[in-house]
Amino acid sequence: MGKIYDGLHRISFLIDENGTIEHVFNKFKTKTHHEVVLDYFNNAE
Template sequence: MGKVYDGLHRISFLINEEGVIEHVFNKFKTKTHHEVVLDYLNGND
């Protein structure tokens, strides 16, 4: 049919107290998303 399917794109934003985007998470699985965010917050990026 000529159509290309790229799949799902999941994006999550970490927003600080001032409302500014601090970090963008775009490579994660939904099962481990919390671990990715906690690792970032703990400095294990």
């Protein structure tokens, strides 16, 4: 019908104790989201 569909966009934000966005997670599958976040924490230092 002429409509363009871009799909779903899943985005998670990591917010620090001051309310500042520390990191944006935007390339993940819901099934592995926890692994993406844990990998970020383990490799952040």
